Amino acid sequence: MRNSLAKFLQAIKLPGLSFLMAFTLTGLIIAISDAKVIAKFSTPLEFIKSALAAIGNAYLALFQGAVYDVNLTKGHTFIHGFYPLSETIVIATPLILTGLSVALAFKAGLFNIGAQGQFIFGAIGASYVGFHFHLPIGIHILVAALVGAFFAAIWGGIVGLLKARTGAHEVILTIMMNYIASYFILWILKTQSFLRPGRIDPIAPEVNQSARLPLLAGANFRLNFGIFIALAAAVFVWWLLTKTTIGFKFRAVGANGQAAKTAGISVPFVITSTMMICGALAGLGGAVQVLGSTYSLNTDIAGSFGFDAITVALLGRAQPLGTVFAALLFGALHAGGRTMQSSTGVPLDIVLVTQALVVLFIAAPAFVRYIFRIKKLNASASLTSKGWNG
Amino acid sequence: MSLELRGITKTFGSLTANDSINLRVETGQIHAILGENGAGKSTLMNIVYGLLNADSGEILVDEKLVDISEPIDALSAGIGMVHQHFMLIPVFTVAENIILGHEKSSKFGVIDIDAARLAIRKVSKDFGFEVDPDAIVESLPVGIQQKVEIIRALIYEAKVLILDEPTAVLTPQETDELLKTMRELKAKGTSIIFITHKLREVREVADQITIIRRGKVVAAVSPTTSEGELASMMVGRAVDLAPVKHKHQIGEPILVATNLTVRDAMGTAIVKSVNFHVNAGEVLAIAGVQGNGQSELARALINLESHIEGSIKLAGAEIRGSSIYDSLHSGIAFIPESRELDGLVGSFSIAENLILDLHDQQPYAKGINLSASTVLSEAEKRVTEFDIRLQSVSDAVSTLSGGNKQKVVIARELSRPVKVLVASQPTRGLDVGSIEFVHERILAERDQGRGVILFSTELDEVMALADRIAVMYRGEILEIVDSGVTRGELGLLMAGVVTKKASA
């Protein structure tokens, strides 16, 4: 028992320190960019006090905006205090799906930077089916989500196919495909079939009621069925990777493609099918966003879900469960960031800094050990470390 | 110039690679360092050359203590090295490679390539080398690339020259040339450290022999010591240099390759229309100096290469153009040249590596579900059968020693129904004990009536195991000869000289 506790502490030591450093640095930035703090520069004690106050207020607002806000319950029930938590989950839902997309690719030795573009195609597909067709409840959702996932699977599959056939590096391909997708959505929203009647700005019609994901906590909360889809996808990815022969192939190619090939595993098959599944996952994220949250397609539908996905997957160490937690954490940062911005005037964008720093330190265990003078116990495998040619 | 090492010790974690090694190389002496793979020879030389730093010990040049912590220190102390894996930039010209690190520049920092060309021509002339200063290194044969390395050391006036396994990539004739060059250098006063595990060459050229075993100096002997004695000192017990080969009936042709051509990505033929067959119960060795197309030919036999023309018939059925999977499952076992790169997935467990080829078949797979318990229980059986030394089959395969890794590869490849075993350099980098195991296993497969195609650059291995020997030279099979052939004849063939008509 004590042994396993020690093991657990050992396992979370570096990530824990990474978080500590990231939040400390973020706090410093918040403090020194605050005019009220800077004004007290001449009196060191006051300066430190006001700096700590500024950081404390910002982080308190962050927490209130992400988890539980006591102010919301005044005149309401206790449940209303959890509105921020529901927002965290709403933001985390597409992030889990795009994060899984990137994580699964990592396991197969691929760096999928293309979740953004795949998300866009998922959203386009789901939106079109959602507003253009009239189908029974349930079936409509299913068809819309599947069409979105399918579009995205094709978009991801193109990358897989190109890599498998020509050896071109997927990082370069996916970066380029993201840009193409982002121009594609700009174009398609201007076409006749996607223009909302009576509007000239690029926004698609809202999806029909029958295609919307059911709300889970009443009309006052945006919390919807999408989170179950995301969690189911996480279970699926876990099962695929650890329990199936397909996952075995994915992992073998990811760990040593040459040896896998020599043992008769088809590397082109693995690359193409991995990218298709990854595309489908990210596309499902886009579908869930449209069907459960925004209801209509707009030019900014993808936000930064596809890019945050990379930090999510890295923080989650490419494990399905880790990815879920990482997505919830970043969802919380984004939800809380909004409250922080409105109540303390600290711009929301600071959470990007926190996010980047956390991942930077997580990706550089050697650096964290160096800072805290920790001895290296055993070699831990890094996620990927290969060049353009590998 | 003399070089002395005193008490050199180097550890990597729990492994002591060098254990207080003492060594003295006199001026103008050829000093051979003999040891098995993994004995610590390369570590020692990397310390002398400054690529590694010793935990303790001293290096003296001409009786004076020198501090060598970087290659640049070694170079300025007059120590040059010809590395086992050539340290040349493939896309640079010979001249660019030679001036790299020693650039002399004129105005605006423009490097003076002409001076380098002149120096290369001069040294080439002195030693009778033919090296074009403007040739791109990757387009040169390995023998010439090695000469470029030697020229580099000579141009920068190395007084002590370290040659790390220099003959591994050479034909017997090229080896003789190299030995001649070594004697010439010695006559000019250069001291040479000659690292090798080949007994014959050592006895031929060395003035002094130091034998290293498991990181320790175990003996310092003169070149008159017999090969048998040298071998037993190297390994630490009496070794049987040649495995026992039983006479037995050789069967019908089981694999027939006709007009087989293999091309690289640029379309150049690496293997040029070769014809051969192997019979059931026979070892066909494919000999030749490294880089003459053997690797590609071996890979082509299971369709690992992308551009293959011609025909490969396994038990009468055409397999060229099949997938790798189908080639393997139609009855070819394949031991790849590099266990680490091609044979094993390092981060996977031993059990997983044992089913890399069979993971989607019964009894491991039920539908798309992988049965973890079957994987483990079957792995235990293999481990016992092949005497793989390990802690647990769930450990990462990368934790095993080289010999045990190779056993994992062999165990996996022989777990399918096998008609032909294709083994590509199966003993490269192994210790003598493991080499014996691999040799016995190869002969056991032969005795059970399987065809074995053994690709090897080691002449001793070829002569000991083969029933027939095909020699490859520049992508072609020059001749296929019976095992009664002499070393000299084989050596000539490996150098591209055809003497008589093919016997098979």
Next chain:
Amino acid sequence: MKKVRSNIEKRRLVGVSVITLLSTISLLFFGFISPGKDKTTFGFVLNNEWVIIKEWVIASATGAKIFSLIAVVASIIAVLAFRANRKIVIPAAIATFGILMSFITWVASGKFIPFTGLLQGALLLAVPLIFGSMSGLICERSGVINIAIEGQLLASAFVSGVVASLTHKTIWGLIAAPIAGAAISFLLATFAIKFSVDQVILGFVLNVLVIGLTDFLYKKLLVPYQSTWNTAPTFGHIELPILAKIPVLGPIFFSQSIVVYLMFAIVATITFALFKTKWGLRTRAIGEHPTAADTVGIDVNKLRFKNVMIAGLIAGVGGAYYTVGSVGAFGKEMTAGAGFIALAALIFGKWSPIGAVFAALLFGFADNLQSTLTIIGVSIPSEFMLMVPYIATIIAVTGLVGRVRAPAADGVPYLRGGAH
């Protein structure tokens, strides 16, 4: 023995065939099937050049036919060159030019095309791309993948804008920018070289970090205190005597801001230094085979560190172009992905300085053509024009225009002695 084509040759063949096909389609479509009904006018005068070249007016259909014919002839030459196993780059480039010109002549039927302005605008749009790709070039030639170009450009644009605003001097902005670029490089170099962090992940994270920081500071400082923090002055144009008066070329190359002249100087210096000097030889060596470089006494990681820092300085100047070099004020995420197009240009240009410059110019041209056509009132979906750099890069990396090979050790951390 029959001639068998390798994969790479096959792909080059596809490339040649595609160009031939496009040339033919261009001839048929722009020239015959759907010819422009009106005249197309090309204007060449931008400033007060010495020789005023008269406007060139040509019937759209005739012009399209002429340019398409040039493309067809060039692509035939490319096919012949391919058959003779010679390089196809030049004829392929001419064919591409022909197709483009044919398209412009066709699409601008009845309109006025400010040709010199089109080219000048292309160059200006290419300026940050060229700086960015030079930054990438130096890093990757040394064996360090740099996808943090975007972050370098953005950070230095921000810093140069702020510094120039606070000091009211453009020159301080230009001096501060490279320092900001180098600061990002310092993070890249430290984490990539000293702590062996995966370089693609690292570059990605650095971009997020810079975007987050600049967005944050922009909202926190630049918006509320705009008059002090975000009113950077800009460099004027320097007309080089005589040269600026050359028709067409003058306004494009010799009437520019100091940043553009710096760019010419930097590209020339890098091209020379990389292939002729000791530094260049060593840089290429550590990017191809660091162990070999180490054994001849080159401190691989030190040189890599130094080069990544130089790359940061160069990207920094490119960042300054966004603010003091052109518009002055800093805008949120104003680099808008230029760092990634610069990366694309580097790869499309096969990791060579000249190749990267031409790729950047091509991308700048596509971008500017799109906006020029919008301005003169031609209705084509501009989104598809904007996709050009990305599609071109995909074509390049998938080998349709020959072999693209990154430096062999690009992205691989150098640890002496390998895996002990």
